[in-house]
Amino acid sequence: MSLASPAREGRQTASIEAIVALTRADMEEVNRLILAMAGSNVELIPQIADHLISSGGKRLRPMLTIASALACGYAGEKGHVKLAASVEFMHTATLLHDDVVDESDLRRGKKTARMIWGNQASVLVGDFLLGQAFKMMVEVGSLTALDILSRASAVIAEGEVWQLAAAKKLTTTEADYLAVIEAKTAALFSAATEVGPVLAASGDEIRAAMRAYGLNLGRAFQLVDDVLDYRGTAKALGKNVGDDFREGKITLPVIIAHERGTPAERDFWRRALEENGSDDAALAEACRLLEKHGALEATVARARGYGEAAYRAASVLPRSEARDSLLDVVEFCIDRIN
């Protein structure tokens, strides 16, 4: 980005290499557990689960759970692995249901499960994975971790319903939108990192710090995604550029450009997003207006602000490789824009 941070001195580009290296051994356990828990005699379940699980996602969320547990000094063997796998299953279940709700054709550059196996199977396999996630959480035996993750589960769904109801409404304010992404994206990041200190029996201060870290990281992550939807490449994005626009999604760049727009421009946004007038010519016009009003830059600035908040939050942890890897993740998320 780069964040103004002493920790960055002398280092070149932000990457997730540090967290990947740090969590490698534990993530192998997580991956084994994921495959085992996605197994079923009902063949359709491992087929669909494997399709998503092996589809090249970075597994950022479970890595965050592992790294946050290690950064807090967790010394147990399995708890962080099970919670990390639970977090990934919650995420995978959400993706399956999201693709049904959004009628998406592509996810990470591959056909979505619903395009291959249908909406019905996607709904039910998502339900199955969510059930398996809860089973793993229960095995860990921490009621506090269960509380954090079950709350996140309800909040994510609530945010999705909100977004469904607000979709295609240009009356959505910036504050509304930030509340939605807090629920639908940041809540899971936050839960993923908060369970680390819970497992490690860290104090309230560290727990609050790790929650704030995940929450702000998640907010930044989503805003960067919103920008990439207009400025990325299909390859980097793993979905088509302009998907949000074509689906009539009101994201922060659009809210800003609409707010700053002339009456004629607002009319354009209304036709494009509320009345499905979002063809390729409209997408080109949308990009022009976002540029004209500096809407993508304003969104990036907002993301950067949340990134800095995440960075500050994690900085209260004692210095360790695990902590530094968490700091690197913040910069990596923001740097995706470049």
Add this chain to the structure above:
Amino acid sequence: MSLASPAREGRQTASIEAIVALTRADMEEVNRLILAMAGSNVELIPQIADHLISSGGKRLRPMLTIASALACGYAGEKGHVKLAASVEFMHTATLLHDDVVDESDLRRGKKTARMIWGNQASVLVGDFLLGQAFKMMVEVGSLTALDILSRASAVIAEGEVWQLAAAKKLTTTEADYLAVIEAKTAALFSAATEVGPVLAASGDEIRAAMRAYGLNLGRAFQLVDDVLDYRGTAKALGKNVGDDFREGKITLPVIIAHERGTPAERDFWRRALEENGSDDAALAEACRLLEKHGALEATVARARGYGEAAYRAASVLPRSEARDSLLDVVEFCIDRIN
């Protein structure tokens, strides 16, 4: 039915009046909790939840949780209420998703949520209710109860996927089918009644008995439903007679009639169920063949067998009003056929 049981002597018709009376005060608390937990600032959520929750379901499952806790001597104030509400939310979430998967238009005689608010909202509100269910379970603080209910959640979804894959396949055997209904229906009944003794800290014997009670009751309940789909009235059924047939569902009566059928009859079943040839004339022919082969009677006999197993299981409990109300429920479920 009636079951050959000494407890029935001198009593006339089986009813759920006893369990309704027994659980009345607690069920008022359950209903309050359900309304509170279905609340959200996102208006669509209480709208959809109320639609299902107030749609005249008997709330049999949460009553079973309350009655099983009381039958085991549970003396706490809130645990059984919270678990009962969780069970009802799990059930409601399943109904919302089922109606999407089955493309159903009617549920308990009313338009389904998906017909009013769409499939997307039904999927997401189901997810929200499931999240809220887990939150309530966590509040109760029993890891054993959490284990039982989270397992049920995964098993139910697994059964639904199985049914989806097996739908319209006349190669489904009786054993296959019984495994499916054990997963998709009986697992929740079983979990609903097993958490009662867990809350009451009853011993393993009582816990196993209550699990067996719920499991067998659930099996009987589903088989009776399968019979009613061909022999009920839309009013008693709350859905259209022949819905299963029109949806191409292979239920036990069909499996039996198909197995006992002539080659020409098997051809009829194949055309009707595997190739969507299930119009009203075909439904009439289906009913004739079910009659000819005694398929409904055979299914009823099977249901009766499970009912007797449920009855025997609950009979190991010490005698109490709560226990007797559980016994009455078994007879009520079977008597729905008449």
